[in-house]
Amino acid sequence: MSTINVQTDPAKEFAEAFKKQGYFDQLKREILSKNWKSNNDDDDGTNTTTSVTVEQTIKNKVADSVKDMVDKDPNLIFKNRGTTSALIEAQLFKDDYKKLSEGDNKILLTDFIQQTLNDQELTDGIISKLESIIPDDKK
Amino acid sequence: MxxxxxxxxxxxxxxxxxxxxxxxxxxxxxxxxxxxxxxxxxxxxxxxxxxxxxxxxxxxxxxxxxxxxxxxxxxxxxxxxxxxxxxxxxxxxxxxxxxxxxxxxxxxxxxxxxxxxxxxxxxxxxxxxxxxxxxxxxxxxxxxxxxxxxxxxxxxxxxxxxxxxxxxxxxxxxxxxxxxxxxxxxxxxxxxxxxxxxxxxxxxxxxxxxxxxxxxxxxxxxxxxxxxxxTKEHGPSSHRKLREELTLTSRVPFDKFSVGPPPICELVIYPADDTNITTIQDISIKNYFRKFGTISHFESFSDPNSALPLHIYLIKYTSPNDKLNNLDLPGKSAYEAVKDFNKKECLILGHHFNVILNKGKILQTIKDKTIDENLKKVNALNKDKLPATPTSKASLDSTIPDKPITSKWLDRRLPNDLVRIVNNKACLFVPKTFLFFHGFRIEDFKYKLRRYRYSRVLNHATGIYIVFNDLKECQNCRNIESGKLTLLSRKLHAPIEIKFVLIPPVDTLPTRFGGFDRTSSVTNTSSKGTTTIVKTYNTRTELLEATVQYILEDLSKAINIDIKRRLIGPTVFDTLNPSNYPALMEEKKLRERESKKAAIEEAERKKKEEVKTQDFDIFKLYGGYSRSNLKKRRYSQVSSDNISSISSTNKKRLTKGIKPMAHILNEDTGSKETTPTIELSQGVEGYDDIEELASSASSSEDENELLEEDEDIEMKSESELTSPEPIHGQKIAIEAATAEVEQEDIIPEWYKPSMAEYPETVFPESPAIFKKSIDILDFQEVIKDTEDISILQELLDANETKPTEEMKHAGCISEYAIWKYRENEKNLRLTNEWHLNLNEVPFDVELTKGKGSFKAEGFRKIPDNLKACYLPHRRKLNQPLNTVNQHGSDRPTGNKFTPEPSARREESNDPDASESVSIQEISSSRDNRASNRRFQQNIEAQRAAIGAESDLLSLNQLNKRKKPVTFARSAIHNWGLYALEPIAAKEMIIEYVGESIRQAVAEMRERRYLKNGIGSSYLFRVDENNVIDATKKGGIARFINHCCDPSCTAKIIKVGGRRRIVIYALRDIAANEELTYDYKFEREIDAEERLPCHCGSVNCKGFLN
Structure with missing residues (x-):
């Protein structure tokens, strides 16, 4: 029986190799631990004294949203915590984090993500790392 | 031999x-x-x-x-x-x-x-x-x-x-x-x-x-x-033939006495030919060989190098169930299998196998051989491949792609009209001429190729096209079937081999080795491109960019997931913690407290209302006078209490300085006058007061009172009277009595006025006065105070007559007589009470007929119904059982006159044991059933493990469903069966266990028992031919008595194929209630044969049969 030699897209292969090296997770961590440029900044763009990481801002925002919800409906806290939290999670997550972009300290999460990903610096960094992976003989 | x-x-x-x-x-x-x-x-x-x-x-x-x-x-x-x-x-x-x-x-x-x-x-x-x-x-x-x-x-x-x-x-x-x-x-x-x-x-x-x-x-x-x-001429001539050769003796089966190794009971199955076996599953092999014997071990071996199955199987037979008896069986099974194989070929699912006994190391050799073969094949393939890659690499340099395509593959092209339908899929082709010649049809191909996953079969003028979705499948099919598939030719009437032609999808190029590769749309091969890659990138930058793109996509996905799982999730969870909202918690607590209070108040209100309804009796509604008044005036019932209360009132009178007539009579005959007068005067006073108040009191009352008073006094003072018959109104006594009234300053409370709709008597009326025949005691009861006595005296003219010696004497005697009478009455009453307490049945006067002494009477038969009144166990059914000694239970036992054995108190010192016992009994029946089932299964498993039928493990399932019952003396007859705990209706109680005997034996036994004097019948019919006899051997169900209004019924159920008699409850049965059921004896014509029934039920037929 003969077999077909199916080769995957080499780009994908290299992407896998990249991930295997651990660069991927590194990137992820970096992004999330970046300092959040909050909207409450002054227009001149100076950072506030308390530089909050992305993670922290997200958490804060989430907590606020939940508190709002509870204020509206106090019964939430008395219900089964696990299921309620799952429901709230789903609500927050859908529509590109719509819920998080409402309210007082709204954060535009999706925009932020897109921004960071399109950042040229990031891409350059990736490319440089890739260069090391992809063997030169492919040139 | x-x-x-x-x-x-x-x-x-x-x-x-x-x-x-x-x-x-x-x-x-x-x-x-x-x-x-x-x-x-x-x-x-x-x-x-x-x-x-x-x-x-x-x-x-x-x-x-x-x-x-x-x-x-x-x-x-x-x-x-x-x-x-x-x-x-x-x-x-x-x-x-x-x-x-x-x-x-x-x-x-x-x-x-x-x-x-x-x-x-x-x-x-x-x-x-x-x-x-x-x-x-x-x-x-x-x-x-x-x-x-x-x-x-x-x-x-x-x-x-x-x-x-x-x-x-x-x-x-x-x-x-x-x-x-x-x-x-x-x-x-x-x-x-x-x-x-x-x-x-x-x-x-x-x-x-x-x-x-x-x-x-x-x-x-x-x-x-x-x-x-x-001396014989010819010896005993034997007519046995000379045997020239050995007679085959029967094989000696291998058993536990055999010495030497047991016969081989393992088989090795391996493929007979080299065809590729993919479709055989282990289970089919197993099933095939299962018919020779029970398989204890089945093993299939796979190639260690490739992890592919070798299709070599080892089957070991064993003897089922009792190994001890049938050691020979597995060997025989294996032998049969091999014999069968020798006779005819072993064909499993179309593949040939060899079957041999596993002797020595033959299994290993076969395995090794096969593995080696496989390895060789793989190596051969690899070797072939290896030269390919260098050549393919070499071809990279050349710009022209290598297309070593054999022409025959591309010979066939899809006809244009089919192109669309086939839609660029691989298909197999059979030319029309071929088909036409042999008369093959589409259906033939469909049937023959049904194992393969073709998508459709197209019938075209040029031939038949079998379209496959998958190129691999198409190739597979072709490789297997082409040349091997045979169809019966209609022309030649012989099977004809068919060769398929593979028409590959358009964009695949056949490789040198019979495969096909998809080519990319970019046909110009770049420096990088090989014929074997799917996507080609022109430049490195392209590749890099593509990679980066992939990475970024994945990154965004990963970030989102991370945010959701790691950040949002836990935060939400933590935020929902109620402790974060102290205000809300407080509110909730408050609400809860309030609700609780409300609930409690509700409950209290309800209670109060209930309490209040009790108090809605006349005195509260209408009475405005003090309660203490009422209490004093209340004489509850004619009972021993009365006696005591009367005696107390008598005492009261005594304490007030009023002596009973008798004493006074004893002391001083002369001063007899005083006492009645005192009493009288008091009574009169009281009476006057009352009279004023109770103006509307019925005249009859007054009269009665007067009468009674008179008579009472007469009794006390009269000398003539000897019999307790009081009603001969005589006024002598009253005349004799002249009273000097001792004035009392304080009017006793009960004389005070009371508010009532209707006038009330000071002392409550005694019901005795309404009796038809009033005896002295009743009379004495009626006289309550001095006023009454004075009236009585007046009526009887006690004041006027002088008590004579005779009268005094008579007075003493009468007093004694009255006391005696009173005592008798008291004793009688007490006796009756105790009797009632003990037996729940009043003493039947019948029993006392005769001279009064049982011993003097001589021997006589006491009928059963009378026995119930003095024999404690012969009580009525409905009374709760008292003779059942429940260890450690604190039951109120009898009254103060029945000796309460100290032993019982000692038993009750051990409450723990009793509690545990009673707790056990309270477990739900459903749990019981489940645990019983499990227990039964356990026993079955153990029995299966042992293998042999053992008496020890025989379990009477019905035992598990038995309710706690016990036997004790019965009101109906001698002994009976009582329920220890309440039993719901339609529940199984107990099985009627006994000797199972035939009809004839039963008849014989019945006669014998009657002859021996065993009057009770414990024979229970199961069916027409079988009877259960519990006379000498049996369970406690034999104690269940007959009742015309039964609480249980008997049913015949089959357990384990055997018929059993089981007692079910017809209705709910209380604890300590006797179990009864209808014996359903046949009605006897002969009057002497009829057995009377003592069940005591309402609809008792009177006889058992």
């Missing part, structure tokens, strides 16, 4: 050997009996030559000395008995010398064995009988069984010879070397008749009458030997 030879039947020596000539028999001359080997196993294949000791394969002799239970000595000993001619023969030639065996060999035939020399010296009349025995014991290590001589000898340990080291001893004790399997002194042995001194066929010695010498006469074997002692 078993395979055992020499089996002690001297008259029928086995085998073709016959003792023809007893007289001339000589141990050394007769041919060695060809004893069939007892253990020719049928399962040995022909290839194996069982070298039994009696076959001389090489004349050297595999004869061994058999150390068996049936030493050949018997054989010979018998014959030697008749061998009288032996003695004179010179034994020297037969008995070898000390040092060597004189083993004489008969040419070409099996030789007789020879005893060892040392023992041969012991001459005996019977030859070497003795030495045979002794030697058999001493020369121990000779191999015990023939099997060791067989090829199976591999399995047995090598025999060890004793005295093997010492050659002298060795020679002395052995003549056969089992390890070398030769006779030790073979060299020294010579043919017995080497010098041809003796006749060939043996000889006998005959007394030559002429020469007076022994002469050797040649023996003619064909002449039958005869016993010289016998």
């Amino acid at each position: 078993s395979g055992y030879y020499g089996h002690s039947n001297p008259h029928h020596p086995p085998g073709p050997y016959r003792y023809r000539n007893n007289a001339t028999n000589n141990r050394y001359q007769r041919p060695e009996p060809i004893r069939p080997t007892p253990a020719i196993s049928r399962y040995q294949t022909d290839s194996e030559q069982s070298a039994s000791r009696y076959n001389s394969i090489n004349g050297n002799g595999a004869t061994q000395h058999r150390q068996s239970r049936y030493p050949p000595s018997q054989h010979h000993s018998h014959n030697t008995r008749y061998d009288q001619t032996r003695q004179p023969v010179d034994n020297q030639s037969y008995h070898p010398t000390n040092t060597s065996y004189a083993r004489t060999l008969r040419e070409g035939t099996t030789k007789p064995w020879v005893r060892s020399s040392s023992y041969s010296k012991q001459e005996s009349r019977y030859g070497n009988e003795k030495p045979l025995h002794t030697s058999s014991r001493l020369s121990n290590p000779l191999p015990k069984r023939t099997l060791s001589m067989t090829s199976k000898g591999d399995l047995r340990p090598k025999p060890e010879l004793r005295y093997a080291e010492d050659p002298a001893l060795n020679n002395k004790y052995h003549y056969f070397n089992p390890t070398l399997k030769t006779l030790i002194n073979k060299d020294e042995m010579h043919h017995w008749n080497a010098k041809k001194k003796f006749p060939q066929m043996g000889y006998i010695t005959v007394q030559d009458p002429i020469q007076q010498k022994q002469v050797l006469v040649s023996r003619i074997p064909d002449i039958k030997s005869r016993d010289p002692r016998s």
Whole structure:
């Protein structure tokens, strides 16, 4: 029986190799631990004294949203915590984090993500790392 | 005839050997009996030559000395008995010398064995009988069984010879070397008749009458030997045929007494041919071989290199259930399987397999072989491949792609109209001409190729196109079927092979090795591109960008997931923690508290309302006077309390300085006047007051009161009266009484006015006055105070008459009489009470008929219904059972007059045990049923594990459903069965257990019991022919009594195929209630046969039958 030699897209292969090296997770961590440029900044763009990481801002925002919800409906806290939290999670997550972009300290999460990903610096960094992976003989 | 030879039947020596000539028999001359080997196993294949000791394969002799239970000595000993001619023969030639065996060999035939020399010296009349025995014991290590001589000898340990080291001893004790399997002194042995001194066929010695010498006469074997002692001309002629060859004896099955390894019970199954087997599943193999026997072990082996199945299987058979009895079975199963395979081919799912017994290491060899083969194949393939890659790489340099395509593949192109339909899929093609010629149709192909995953079969003018979705599948199908698939040709009426042509999808190029590769749309091969890659990138930058793109996509996904899972999730969870919202918690608590309070208040309100309704009685509604008033005035009932209260009031009067008449009479006859007057005066006063108040009091009341008062006083003071009959209104007493009233300053409370709608008497009316016949005690009751007495006195004119001596005397007596009367009444009442307490049935006066003393009466039969009133156990059904001693229970036992044994109190000192017992009983019946089922299953499993039917494990399932019941004395009859806990309706209570006997036996027993005086019948019919007899042996269900209004019923259910009688509850049964059911006896015509029924139910028929 003969077999077909199916080769995957080499780009994908290299992407896998990249991930295997651990660069991927590194990137992820970096992004999330970046300092959040909050909207409450002054227009001149100076950072506030308390530089909050992305993670922290997200958490804060989430907590606020939940508190709002509870204020509206106090019964939430008395219900089964696990299921309620799952429901709230789903609500927050859908529509590109719509819920998080409402309210007082709204954060535009999706925009932020897109921004960071399109950042040229990031891409350059990736490319440089890739260069090391992809063997030169492919040139 | 078993395979055992020499089996002690001297008259029928086995085998073709016959003792023809007893007289001339000589141990050394007769041919060695060809004893069939007892253990020719049928399962040995022909290839194996069982070298039994009696076959001389090489004349050297595999004869061994058999150390068996049936030493050949018997054989010979018998014959030697008749061998009288032996003695004179010179034994020297037969008995070898000390040092060597004189083993004489008969040419070409099996030789007789020879005893060892040392023992041969012991001459005996019977030859070497003795030495045979002794030697058999001493020369121990000779191999015990023939099997060791067989090829199976591999399995047995090598025999060890004793005295093997010492050659002298060795020679002395052995003549056969089992390890070398030769006779030790073979060299020294010579043919017995080497010098041809003796006749060939043996000889006998005959007394030559002429020469007076022994002469050797040649023996003619064909002449039958005869016993010289016998006078018969012809000996007993046996009509048995001479058997020329061995009879096959039955195979001795292998059992626990067998020695040696068990027959092989494992099979090895391996593919017979080299075809590729993919579709065989283990289970189909297993099922195929399951019909030969129960499989205990099934193993399939796979290639260690490739993890592919080798399709080599090992099946081990075992004996089901009781291993002990059927050790032979697995061997047989395996043998059958192999035999079956030998007879016809083993075809499983279309693939040929070989089936052999797993002997020795054959499994391993097969496995190794197959693995090697596979490895070789793989290597071959790899080798072929390897040169490919370099060449393909080489071709990279050239800009023209290598297309070593054989033309035949591209010969066929899809017809244009089909292109669309086929839609660029691979298909197989069969030309129309071919089809037409043989008359093949689409349906044929559809059927034949049904195993393959084609998408459709198109019938076209050019031929048949079988379209596959998957190119691989198409190829697969073609490779397998093309050339092999046969269809019956209609023309030639013969199967025709069909060849398929593969039409690949358009954009695939066949590779050199028969595959197809999709080409990219970019046909120009770049420097990077090989014919084997899917996507090509022109430049490195392109590649990089593509990679980056992938990475970024994945990154965004990962970030989102991370945010959701790691950030949002836990935060939400934590935020929902109620402790974050103290305000809300407070609110909630408040609300809860409030709700609780509200609930409590509700409950209280309800309680109050309930309480209040109780108080809605007349006095509260209408009475405005003080309660204390009422209490004092209330005399509850005519009871012992009354007596005591009256006595207390009497005492009261005493305390107030008023003495009873009797005392006063005793003291001072003269001052008799005073006392009544005092009382009278008081009574009068009270009465006056009352009169004023109770204006609307009924006149009859007054009159009555007066009357009673009068009569009362009369009784006290009258002298004439002797009988307690009071009603003869006489006014003497009253006249006699003149009272000086002691004024009391304080009016007792009860004389005070009271508010009521209707006038009330000061003292509550005693119901006694309304009786038809009033006795003295009732009368005394009515007189409550001095006023009454004064009235009475007036009525009876007690004041006027003077008490005479007679009257005084009579007064004393009457007083005593009244006291006595009172006492009697009291005693009677108490007795009745106690009787009632004890028996719940009032004492029947019937019992006291007669002279009054039971002993004086003599013996008489007391009817059953009377017995109930004095025998405590013969109470009515409905009364709760008291005689059942429930250990440790604190029941109120009787009243103060029934002796409460201290023992009972001691028992109740152990409350824990009782509690646990009672708690157990309260477990739900559903749990009980489930646990019983589990228990039953447990027992079944254990029984299965044991394998044998054991009495110990026989479980009466119905026992588990039994309710807690106990027997105790019964109100209906003697003993009865009582429920210890409440039983719901329709629940099974207990099984009626007893001896199961036939109808006839039952009838006989019934008569016998009646004759013996067992009046009760414990025979219970199961069905027409079976009866359960619990008279002498049975369960406690026999105690259930009959009742015309039963609480239980009997049903016949089948448990484990056997019919059983089970008692079910018809209705809910309370604790301690007697269980009853309807016996359903046949109605007897004969009046004497009818048994009265004591059930005491409402609809009692009166008789049991």
